[in-house]
Amino acid sequence: MLLRFTCLLTFVFMAKTSLAQSYDILIKNGRIIDGTGNSWYYGDVAVQAGKIAAIGKLDRAKAKRIIDATGLVVAPGFIDVHTHIEGNEMVTPTADNFIHDGVTTVVTGNCGGSSLNMTKYFARLDSVKTSINVASLIGHNTIRRAVMGDAQRDPTAEELAQMEELVEKAMQDGAVGLSTGLIYVPGTYSKTPEVVALAKAAAKHGGVYASHIRDEGDNVTEAVSEAIAIGRAANMPVEISHFKVTYKPNWGRSVETLALVDNARKEGLDVTVDQYPSLRR
Template sequence: MKPFLGLLALCFNALVLQAQEADILIKNGKILDGTGNSWYYGDIAVKQGRILAMGKLGKYTATKTIDAKGLIVAPGFIDVHTHIEDDERRNPAATNFIYDGVTTVITGNCGLSRADIGSYLRMIDSLKPSVNVASLIGHNDVRKAVMGSARRDPDATEMQRMEAIVAKAMQDGAVGLSTGLIYIPGTYSKTDEVVRLAKVVGQYNGVYATHMRDEGDSVTQAIEEALTIGKEAGIPVEISHFKLSGQQNWGRSKQTIQMIMDARKAGMDVTIDQYPYTASSTSLSTLIPDWILADGNDSVKARLSRPEVQKEVEKYMLNRLKKRGLKHFSYPVVASFRADSSYNGKSIEAVNLMKGRKH
């Protein structure tokens, strides 16, 4: 018995000694542990980059102690909707995320990523960013790599090539497929095409994240399409920046949220994200008819050089304004136009006035 007690005492002493030593000790914070439980006061010991213990850790010592009195201590937030494809090169410290408590970001949203995910992730690793980075494979870039800006369905060979690109991306570390079905060339795709690619993602336990085909008048049809893709592919669905665009659609959120809740009750894994402001950031190309943008820049310029096409586009844009209860293009502001920086910060209306145009 004595040898056993002696061994037990040695083990206990070793555990106490180990428990008392940490690299970082965060004390006196309000701990929200991410489980859904209520917050509680406590301490957190960290050793070699991992949580060693949580609770009342009065006997612990550490190389660095942080007094979190009056502060909330929580796991790093995961930002599921970012577009950081080039930002990490300029700011690998990612201070804009870190200062807000974000420690993991998901990029490649809205159908926009790099077609070569493996190369992109290797570049990210070489920068040693201060946040964890995961990427979706963007449908638009996959389609563009195979079909350019063609306004048609893929043929059998093109479909197989797109499936191969998605499979390679998943093998290289992508976490799922994203679509931007209001953007060129994704807007030219049909539901079946996306389902085919989503099924490839399902083979690697990936997710489907979508900037839906419509967030305004046809939002319910767009939600149904997103849910259909997830059901047929057998993968989780994440609907990006869930909202209702246009004053005429205000109040429909009870219906759209109920659609999500009904899908979840039926056993589907579907989630949504939302931003807490009334503005949006996108390409000006979304304001003009999608057929104008088909087949590359040269074709676009040729179409827009024709006066009758210009009038048709103008009519289309003004009709969109009317639907939103607006009378002029003072609401969208150019954030960045590389070809002419004098446009930056100006509304479309201001640019037209600068150019001597009436609209």
């Protein structure tokens, strides 16, 4: 059983009360996973006016509605960091597919593609009243195309400055970081210093760098190293998208790529990865 929490990853623990207090909803006997990284534990969750009011063994609590969660898990809403909703949030704002999977927050704007005007994008989201929280990255490909089209060259100093301004504007308007799709046009035409400059613009506002790296095949270790180097240069967290290696000759090389991530983390860098499930036929 999954419950949408006002604060998705942080519980406020107020469970020590033994008073026979009355709540709107009482979820009893669940295995609570609180998002802190601690082990699960048995307990109850009380909800009042749509917010978590108490957590723990609430034996004397009463409620208008009591849900028996025996054998089930009670957890904060999940965050899907790589969704590519890209317009579907406007078509199906109820987001049933995410809600049924326990996802209450999604991140879009991945792989270098996003809305260019964040103010307009978030205004549209508000107008359709989505049932989930939506965060957006600002896409490098979107920024580059707006300034340079699909030009296969380095930006001029003026163009780079213009791109930096667009990244900063997007961050000020609510973007949560910079995404790249360095395997796609026009991002594939960019070089590392260009991406570092834009990453620094996002880092000024606390942004994360999320990257569909330049190569997931023969040059995958170089591509992972580039993503880590960009985060190091911009002094910002790095999130490597759909972390994998492609083509049969490269099978098993995740030992190398994971070692790169582990070493970066030992260095003190905030580097994480995401992965998607895949069905083999």
